[in-house]
Amino acid sequence: RRALRALRDLGLNVFGFFVMFGGAALLGVGVRTGMEKLVGRGHLWPALIFVLVAAGAWGTLFGLIRKKHLMNPEGKVLPLSAVGFLLGAAAVWVYIFAGLSYALMRLGLVEYAMPPRPEDLLFHLTDAYSWHFLDLFPGVGITSALGWRCPVDLQGGGRGVLLVLFRVAVLYQIFAKGREILKRDEAKA
Secondary structure, three states, X not given: OHHHHHHHHHHHHHHHHHHHHHHHHHHHHHHHHHHHHHHHOOOXXXXXXXXXXXXXXXXXXXXXXXXXXXXXXXXXXXXXXXXXXXXXXXXXXXXXHHHHHHHHHHOOOOOOOOOOOHHHHHHHHHHHHHHHHHHOOOOOOHHHXXXXXXXXXXXXXXXXXXXXXXXXXXXXXXXXXXXXXXXXXXXXX
């Protein structure tokens, strides 16, 4: 009986990770695809409004998720489901800020060094925000261990303001929510 419960929890954990991460990542890809279509048609202001609405909606939706939503039937948090949710949420913020940066650049409000193919800038911005997310983990040095250099300079001026806003969104929402979800209840500890 205990072995069956452990096997069920393992299955729920793995399944939960993929569902949570995959679902959130699909939302992020949807943001990027929407941005590409709007910008590709020359609708720059609607693209900016789209990404800002997506950011507000995602921030609200993310805030509605509670610890109880990531628990098994016995009331125990499924850690892989929680990690999948948090990593997926970070991926959505990466796509949102890449889209926001891209829209602002296309409107002439923020400048970025262009890659060899300017149409690839949105993808490079996505990689750059991913790089900065991984660089937020103190003491781990993920980006340097992988020899991964940030593909776009996000430092300075308007770019730096966007980077600070990204870090605040990720630190506040992802890490604070992770602490809330993974924290043991005092009554059970």
